[in-house]
Amino acid sequence: MVFKCQQDSFMREFQSRVLVCEKVSDPNLKNDGDRYEVILEDTILFPEGGGQPCDFGFLNDIPVKQVVRRADKAVHYVEKPLSVGDTVKQTINWERRFDHMQQHSGQHLITAIVDREFKIPTTSWWLGEEVSQIEIESPSFSQEQIQKVEDICNELIRSGKNVTVNARSARGLPNDHVGDIRVINIEDVDNNMCCGTHVSNLSQLQVIKLLHTEKSKRKGNTLLYFLVGNRVLKRLTNCLKNEQQLTVLLKCNPSDHANLVEKLQKNVKSLNKNLQTVLKELASYEADKLKKLVPQPKYYFLHKKEADPDFMNTFIREIANTDIFLFLSVGDEKTTGNIVLYGPERAVGDLGNQISEVLEGKGSGKGNKYQAKVNKMANRKKAEQISGMPSPKAFHVPRGVSKERKDAILNKLSKGIPFNTHTFWQDLPVSQTENDTCVAPPVTQKKEDEAEVGGLEDYxxxxxxxxxxxxxxxxxxxxxxxxxxxxxxxxxxxxxxxxxxxxxxxxxxxxxxxxxxxxxxxxxxxxxxxxxxxxxxxxxxxxxxxxxxxxxxxxxxxxxxxxxxxxxxxxxxxxxxxxxxxxxxxxLEKEYKKQEKLNHTNGEERATLEKQMKEMEEKHKKHERLHEPGHKAQLEEVWEEQDQMQQDFDPKTFFMLHDIDGNGLWDQEEVKALFIKELDKMYEEMERMRESVYKYMDRNHDGFIDFDEFIYQTKTNEFKEDHGWKALDEQKPYTDEELAEYIRQHHANNK
Ligand SMILES: [Zn+2]
Incomplete structure (x- = not known):
């Protein structure tokens, strides 16, 4: 039969009686809601066929999302049952239908023109959700051919050719053909058998845009993509939106977009190349730094956020020393990255899987090397501890200081250091020549008899x-x-x-x-x-x-x-x-000597001396302001002037730098060493400063400042403040009475 939709493709509403309503249980139904099959006397909802998808609509208020052809009947699938004999109101999703009409009639037109102009027949077509295509019997279709077809089609649309449907019964049709033959006629252009719904005039197509071609899977055929009517406008809207976004991002006219992107791609390529070179150089530089450490450490950890696995391999090649246990990592600080362990075969074998497990990764190793991809770089510190970071307080491994630094410490600080800890500094190994390396013992060796830190044994x-x-x-x-x-x-x-x-x-x-x-x-x-x-x-x-x-x-x-x-x-x-x-x-002794000196001079000499002393005092007062010990301003000064660091203050690096013996803890002497610069100004302050730093950093009062305690402090607001430091000049450790008594006793003894 010829359905109502075919007779009048512009009908949007229709009344029809229900002939059949049956419950179905076909598991292959497209939509879950299609529980009832409804057949009506006639329908304006097009059942899928001839390359055109079915219509959507309503039977009364029940939605229809599937209509199929069965023999000469259209079967509507709905969620709720309808009573046989009832008349229902059919309504159609017109937007969808009209879109299908535009694409389908457009296809007829394109097919007719391709055939007429180039004698190339169309073998099939496809109405897609966004783009449609015809398959033509030609291995290729040139840009000129595309342009010609598009021009002719649009010319015909402008000329407003009529599109009519001629339905007639015919004999000799295949058995599966049911009903009349419909021929779609485009005035002066085409006659084509078709069951679909069509526009009544080409002007309703608005415009046709041919897009591009593609080789068909069927050998020797080509797919030609096209848009008709509203789809052209939709596509244009999207293209403009993309273009605007690009214009904002690229900050140039649309006509320059391609050029600029090409340039950017070239730049990225060359930057990447440069980065690779720089990372290689950085790896060599980092390796050099490690090679120069005297004595050589047993463990070495290095993380580089921006680097790649090549960086670690270069580093290892440069080191080429399996006595040091290297734990290298690259990638995000918290999430994914790569690690490489390198060093004594036994240690690498023992620790590889353990470490990659802690970092939630997977890896494998052979001999001296273990590699893994990890997902939780945030656990790196924990992993470092597994790999044998010396347990706090148990022992320390002196790493040595430069002779200059050691001398400076001994000369300037010895007065301030309690006598019982002088040996700590005197015994510190001094890094001298490059030959003065010491091969690290195996990682697994126990270090029970290591020296005590902090000189506790002395008192x-x-x-x-x-x-x-x-x-x-x-x-x-x-x-x-x-x-x-x-x-x-x-x-x-x-x-x-x-x-x-x-x-x-x-x-x-x-x-x-x-x-x-x-x-x-x-x-x-x-x-x-x-x-x-x-x-x-x-x-x-x-x-x-x-x-x-x-x-x-x-x-x-x-x-x-x-x-x-x-x-x-x-x-x-x-x-x-x-x-x-x-x-x-x-x-007291200092003050006493000063007064004695004054007392033993007379006249002009005394006046000169007094003047000198006064000048000294003035000079002292004008001295650079002392910073509050352990606060940012003071540590930054150490960072810049003592450590000669060029980059911004970095608490992690700072801690490592000043953990002179590399045992992961700042002991009392190491904290004191932070004040060499301050003590250039007034070295007597050191002990009081040390006390002050311990007071606010050593949170668990164990006499050590560990890494966490230090980092914790750097994050407080207090850390950023600097209230200055009251020097001894302003705040004497003795009273006037005590001084008088001291002088009196000395005089008594001298008599
Ligand atoms: Zn057709």
Missing amino acids: MEYHRYLKEVVNALESDPDFRKKLEKADEHEIKSGKIAEELEFVSHHVRTRLDEIKRVELERLKQLMEQKKKLEQPNNSIDEDPLHNHLDHSNPHTFEIEDLKKLIAKTTEDLAEADKLRKEEFKQYE
């Missing part, structure tokens, strides 16, 4: 016991956490000792053993003492050995820990007090 004879107890306790992860969280009061009052109850059995056993060894040491000490002392001397019950609980010689209990904490705190405070006292004496 705490029980330092080994203290160190072992702390190490044992810190091996218990829970206790360690509690210790980190505890505030100063909880530690100093010994309250933290009660947490010993929750420490694992294994750690408790270890502590018992440590105590037993310590008691044995004390016993031997007492015996030695007895031998040395005169027999008639009464034997002192050594009052100093109260760093553990002697009443219980068998196990390590809360009381032991409390006593150890109390004793340590007391001794540290005592050392601090002694230092302050030494300092005061030094200042």
Whole structure:
């Protein structure tokens, strides 16, 4: 039958009776909602066919999204059932239909012109959602041919040729053909059999734009793409939008877009090439820096955000030393990147998979090298620790300082350094010549007998016991956490000792053993003492050995820990007090000598001396302002003048630079060394400055500033402020009475 839509393709509404409504359960239905098949007496909704997709619309208010042809019937698929016999109102999605009419009639026209002008027949066509195409029997179709067809088509559209449908019955048609033959006639141009819906005049096509050609899958055929009517406008709107965006981005006229993009691409290429060269040079430079370290470190970590795996390979080639464990990484600081481990075969083999697991990556290794792609670069610090970063406090690996620097420290600072720590500086290895390298021991080697940091042993004879107890306790992860969280009061009052109850059995056993060894040491000490002392001397019950609980010689209990904490705190405070006292004496002596000098001169000489002193004093006052120690302004000065760094202040680099022995901690001497520059101005300030820095940086009061403590401080607002520093001139460590008493005593002694 000929449907209503074919008789009158411009009908947008129609009434028709329901003939059939059946429930279906075809799982291959396109839309989930197509649950009922409805056949009506007639329909304005076109059923898919002849290359034209079906119409969308409504039966009453029920949407139709699929209409198919079955024999001579159109089957509508709907969500809800309709009553057979009822008359329903059909409405059509006209926009979609009219678009299909434009494309379909346009196709007839293009096909007719291609055939007429070039004798090339069309074998099939496709109405796509955005672009349509015809397939023509020709291996190619030139730009000139395209232009000619487009021109003729548009000329015909302008001339407003009629399009008419002639339907007639015919005999001799194939069996599957149902109904009349429809012939679509374009006035003076074409007659074509077709079942589709068409415009009634070519002017309704508005315009035809042929786009481009493409080789068909069928050999010797070509696909020719085209747009008709509203699709041309839509495409133009999109093109203009893109063009505007490009104009904004490229900041040039649309006619220059292509040129500019070409230039940009060339630039990117050459920049990339340059970057590769620079990264290679950077790798060599970084490698040189490592090669010059004396002695050579055991571990070396390097991360470069901008670099690529080539960078790491160049670095490794330059180093060519498998004694150092290299942990190199490139890529984002937090997310994805690449790593390479290189070094002693055993260490690389042991650690490769462990490290890539921590970084949430995958990799493989062979011999001295392990490579991986990782997804969580943020865990790098954790991975570094796995790879054998020396455990804090346990030992340090001196890396050496330049002779100049060592001399400067010894000359300028020795007065300020407590006497008992002079050896630390005197013993620091000095990097001299390039031959003076020391081959690093294997990574896995234990370093139990390393020297102690900070010189505790000099004023705490029980330092080994203290160190072992702390190490044992810190091996218990829970206790360690509690210790980190505890505030100063909880530690100093010994309250933290009660947490010993929750420490694992294994750690408790270890502590018992440590105590037993310590008691044995004390016993031997007492015996030695007895031998040395005169027999008639009464034997002192050594009052100093109260760093553990002697009443219980068998196990390590809360009381032991409390006593150890109390004793340590007391001794540290005592050392601090002694230092302050030494300092005061030094200042008093200076002032005393000054006055003595004045007292032993007369007349003109005295006047000159007084004048000189006054000048000195003035000069001192005019001195460059001292910065608040450990705050940004002060550290920046060190960074620029002492470290000679050209780039902006970088806290990470700064920490590493001033961790002179490279043990991952700033010990007291290293912090003092930060003030060489300040002390050029007034070296006496150093101890007070050190104290001040510890006060606000050493958050867990363990006498060390670790990496986290430092970085934490650099992020506070306080860090950015600089309240200045009150120099000793303005703030004497002694009172006038104390000075008078000092002078009096000296005079008494001299008599
Ligand atoms: Zn057709």
